[in-house]
Amino acid sequence: MKRTEPLEIYQPTSVNEACRIIKQSGPGGHFLAGGTDLIIAIKEKGWVPRYVVDLKRIPSLSEILTNSDGSLVLGALTTMREIEISPLIRDRYPFLAQSAAEVGSIQIRHRATIGGNMANATPSADVAPALIALDAKAKISGENSERIVALEKFFVGPGKTLMKPDEILTALIIPPHPATLRGEYIKFSPREMMDLAYVGVAVALAMDERKKVKHVRIALGAVAPIPMRARKAEAIVLDQILSEEIAEQAGGEAAKECSPISDVRSSADYRREMVRVNTKRALLNAASEHWRPTSWVERRDRRY
Amino acid sequence: MKKKIQLTLNGKKTILEAPAHRLLLDLLRDEIGLTGTKEGCGTGDCGACTVFLNGKPVNSCLILSGELDGAELVTIEGLKIGPELHPIQKAFIQDGGAQCGYCTPGMLMMAKALLDENPNPTEEEIRFALSGNLCRCTGYAKIIQAVQDAAKEIRQAARR
Numbered sequence: 134m135k136r137t138e139p140l141e142i143y144q145p146t147s148v149n150e151a152c153r154i155i156k157q158s159g160p161g162g163h164f165l166a167g168g169t170d171l172i173i174a175i176k177e178k179g180w181v182p183r184y185v186v187d188l189k190r191i192p193s194l195s196e197i198l199t200n201s202d203g204s205l206v207l208g209a210l211t212t213m214r215e216i217e218i219s220p221l222i223r224d225r226y227p228f229l230a231q232s233a234a235e236v237g238s239i240q241i242r243h244r245a246t247i248g249g250n251m252a253n254a255t256p257s258a259d260v261a262p263a264l265i266a267l268d269a270k271a272k273i274s275g276e277n278s279e280r281i282v283a284l285e286k287f288f289v290g291p292g293k294t295l296m297k298p299d300e301i302l303t304a305l306i307i308p309p310h311p312a313t314l315r316g317e318y319i320k321f322s323p324r325e326m327m328d329l330a331y332v333g334v335a336v337a338l339a340m341d342e343r344k345k346v347k348h349v350r351i352a353l354g355a356v357a358p359i360p361m362r363a364r365k366a367e368a369i370v371l372d373q374i375l376s377e378e379i380a381e382q383a384g385g386e387a388a389k390e391c392s393p394i395s396d397v398r399s400s401a402d403y404r405r406e407m408v409r410v411n412t413k414r415a416l417l418n419a420a421s422e423h424w425r426p427t428s429w430v431e432r433r434d435r436r437y
Numbered sequence: 438m439k440k441k442i443q444l445t446l447n448g449k450k451t452i453l454e455a456p457a458h459r460l461l462l463d464l465l466r467d468e469i470g471l472t473g474t475k476e477g478c479g480t481g482d483c484g485a486c487t488v489f490l491n492g493k494p495v496n497s498c499l500i501l502s503g504e505l506d507g508a509e510l511v512t513i514e515g516l517k518i519g520p521e522l523h524p525i526q527k528a529f530i531q532d533g534g535a536q537c538g539y540c541t542p543g544m545l546m547m548a549k550a551l552l553d554e555n556p557n558p559t560e561e562e563i564r565f566a567l568s569g570n571l572c573r574c575t576g577y578a579k580i581i582q583a584v585q586d587a588a589k590e591i592r593q594a595a596r597r
Binding site: 134135136137138139140141142144165168170172173177185189214237238239241243244295297322326327 | 438458460463476479480484490493499547549
């Protein structure tokens with residue numbers, strides 16, 4: 134296996150310092166978080182960075198915080214494993230914890246960070262649909278600047294985000310949601326573990342006491358250049374009682390809305406069909422009364 | 438460019454100089470001489486290079502030496518307890534949990550990570566924990582048996 138070429142490594146201790154280093158050192162640099170994408174890109178895609186800016190010495194980036202308004206702030210360096218096992222996230226948004234548990238192996242998840250995963254903008258990233266279903270926002274920091282954008286708008290193409298080269302994704306912010314919000318993430322992949330998704334479907338919804346759906350988000354991964362919301366499918370479900378027929382219709386609409394490609398994992402047609410089926414399943418799972426994922430086995434059996 | 442790195446390696450304070458771009462895997466094998474940690478795929482799929490970094494199991498093939506200053510590392514060479522083999526190692530020997538042996542160091546480290554967190558795992562929990570460790574001899578049944586036996590032994594030892 135190929136080895137990394139000599140490079141300079143900077144270890145700033147603040148966001149400002151990190152942005153300044155990238156500005157001063159110019160092109161040929163990369164931010165380094167967990168390294169599970171960057172080092173593989175160096176080995177497999179022939180990237181030759183002149184220098185890397187290791188963000189892991191910036192303390193403020195690796196916290197999970199709850200704000201007084203109930204919003205949840207996930208520091209960009211929060212690892213996938215931390216999200217997977219966080220009691221807070223498992224309690225409030227179990228499907229988000231589950232989506233993190235779908236990434237790679239435990240070893241990978243101890244290094245891979247949520248910020249690195251979003252900043253790399255892989256269309257099949259498992260956590261992206263779950264976060265979009267939660268209306269998450271991306272906090273982007275530059276030298277002495279800060280802006281917050283909807284995560285859905287953060288992605289602009291495969292591997293591309295709207296960040297400038299000297300900006301850093303510093304946090305993902307999940308706005309407050311009613312306690313009645315429930316959700317589901319289904320990863321549909323060739324193998325159960327250690328694989329990328331053919332299709333990922335995340336659903337978050339809230340119902341009133343008469344079981345009418347009053348809020349719904351359906352987000353799809355791996356079936357468009359960026360993780361996307363299936364808005365027409367959402368419109369079918371909104372203000373309805375979520376029956377099997379409604380879920381089926383919404384699945385059909387989501388399959389029309391997405392724009393998958395054919396690749397080594399599957400054909401575009403198959404992906405579309407799997408969007409239809411898994412959107413329906415995700416909606417019905419999310420709406421079902423008494424289910425909370427506990428073990429991996431339970432989650433796995435729930436998919437089929 | 439060489440960088441000074443302070444480490445705690447298998448319980449011993451170590452100061453060394455290494456180029457920032459050197460992979461942790463290569464640092465261990467080629468510069469320090471701890472060759473128990475293996476390279477399988479080099480891309481984080483196979484788990485043969487698993488070591489503990491600050492108490493967490495990670496793929497050493499995906500970490501640069503330049504990231505390591507102040508880190509606490511445990512490799513397969515640090516699994517033994519004094520002169521005694523670790524109960525997980527004993528169980529792998531007893532149950533024949535190794536064929537060619539190449540994946541074994543990674544399997545042992547990951548089994549340790551699992552049993553530290555969960556002393557009484559189900560078979561499914563063992564499979565889940567070891568899903569990032571590939572055995573190309575496909576001796577998984579005996580590996581899982583060995584982890585179960587090690588768990589039992591560790592639980593009994595705790596009661597003694």
